[in-house]
Amino acid sequence: MIVFPNAKINIGLNITERRPDGYHNLETVFYPIKINDVLEVIESDVLSFQSSGLDIPGDDADNLCIKGYHLLKKDFPKLPAVKIHLHKNIPIGAGLGGGSSDAAFFIKMMNEKFGLGLSDDAMEDYARVLGADCAFFIRNQPVFAFEKGDEFESLKLSLEGYSVVLVMPDAHVSTAEAYRGVKPTPVKESLYDLVQAPVADWKRYIRNDFETHIFAAHPVIRGVKATFYEQGALYASMSGSGASVFGIFETMPDLSALEEYCQVFYNV
Ligand SMILES: C[C@@](CO)(OP(=O)(O)O)[C@H](O)COP(=O)(O)OP(=O)(O)OC[C@H]1O[C@@H](n2ccc(N)nc2=O)[C@H](O)[C@@H]1O
Numbered sequence: 001m002i003v004f005p006n007a008k009i010n011i012g013l014n015i016t017e018r019r020p021d022g023y024h025n026l027e028t029v030f031y032p033i034k035i036n037d038v039l040e041v042i043e044s045d046v047l048s049f050q051s052s053g054l055d056i057p058g059d060d061a062d063n064l065c066i067k068g069y070h071l072l073k074k075d076f077p078k079l080p081a082v083k084i085h086l087h088k089n090i091p092i093g094a095g096l097g098g099g100s101s102d103a104a105f106f107i108k109m110m111n112e113k114f115g116l117g118l119s120d121d122a123m124e125d126y127a128r129v130l131g132a133d134c135a136f137f138i139r140n141q142p143v144f145a146f147e148k149g150d151e152f153e154s155l156k157l158s159l160e161g162y163s164v165v166l167v168m169p170d171a172h173v174s175t176a177e178a179y180r181g182v183k184p185t186p187v188k189e190s191l192y193d194l195v196q197a198p199v200a201d202w203k204r205y206i207r208n209d210f211e212t213h214i215f216a217a218h219p220v221i222r223g224v225k226a227t228f229y230e231q232g233a234l235y236a237s238m239s240g241s242g243a244s245v246f247g248i249f250e251t252m253p254d255l256s257a258l259e260e261y262c263q264v265f266y267n268v
């Protein structure tokens with residue numbers, strides 16, 4: 001069985017307070033985009049994991065798919081062993097949630113393949129254990145997210161008709177690094193309401209709280225956002241904890257100058 005886990009962007013990201021458990025409460029909008037990994041699972045005698053494509057830092061045993069397998073196995077002891085092959089396309093350390101998406105799609109695939117009978121709500125509960133933004137990828141629809149980023153309210157939002165361009169600069173930001181440098185600030189108006197405004201107005205009201213300190217540490221990321229606005233973007237922002245940056249355009253911009261030092265994805 002093969003599935004194609006996709007990435008996400010964050011439209012707005014407000015870190016509102018530090019929680020007693022060390023995590024942060026936030027407000028964000030998750031929006032799925034069309035950059036995909038390829039994930040294959042075959043029933044086997046032993047559990048194994050192999051990957052191709054982009055290098056994934058860390059041991060295979062720590063891969064979120066393997067962690068997902070062990071999580072399910074605890075509750076479904078008869079779950080057969082599987083051979084997992086992941087072809088990695090989604091840039092890593094990008095704020096695109098690639099690892100979380102792989103894990104969520106793995107859970108969905110195991111549920112279907114082995115008839116575990118889990119509802120979407122139940123699968124979200126498993127996903128939450130693996131990572132704060134993992135649960136989003138179970139339903140994989142645009143949502144307003146709050147608390148740790150793992151509670152959702154559905155949202156009518158479509159970027160259909162716009163050109164959305166994503167750039168991955170030569171910089172990688174770890175999520176933990178991003179949270180360490182942020183100063184939580186309560187919001188005056190909820191992102192849930194702000195995002196209902198026309199896309200052309202977002203620039204005035206919607207922000208990503210990680211940008212200030214991440215741009216200071218990695219000026220190349222700030223440069224990409226500035227280029228997007230020079231090229232006429234209606235809205236541009238770093239995604240999540242970075243380092244990728246997306247721009248929303250009315251018509252496709254000429255970004256050939258960026259291709260020399262960045263990876264550019266058109267129409268995501
Ligand atoms: C920042 C966001 C925005 O969507 O995503 P990315 O940009 O990394 O994709 C998410 O909050 C990332 O979610 P995720 O990548 O699943 O985070 P986790 O693995 O659960 O946590 C990694 C580390 O980030 C910090 N963390 C994460 C989520 C949160 N609400 N508060 C936190 O303080 C914690 O220090 C934690 O140890």
Ligand SMILES: Nc1ncnc2c1ncn2[C@@H]1O[C@H](COP(=O)(O)OP(=O)(O)O)[C@@H](O)[C@H]1O
Binds near residue numbers: 092103
């Ligand atoms: N399947 C996976 N794909 C990518 N990264 C993974 C995976 N499983 C575990 N990881 C770990 O998660 C880290 C970042 O994952 P990723 O979701 O790409 O980050 P982010 O969304 O924060 O940019 C990597 O450094 C890697 O060690």
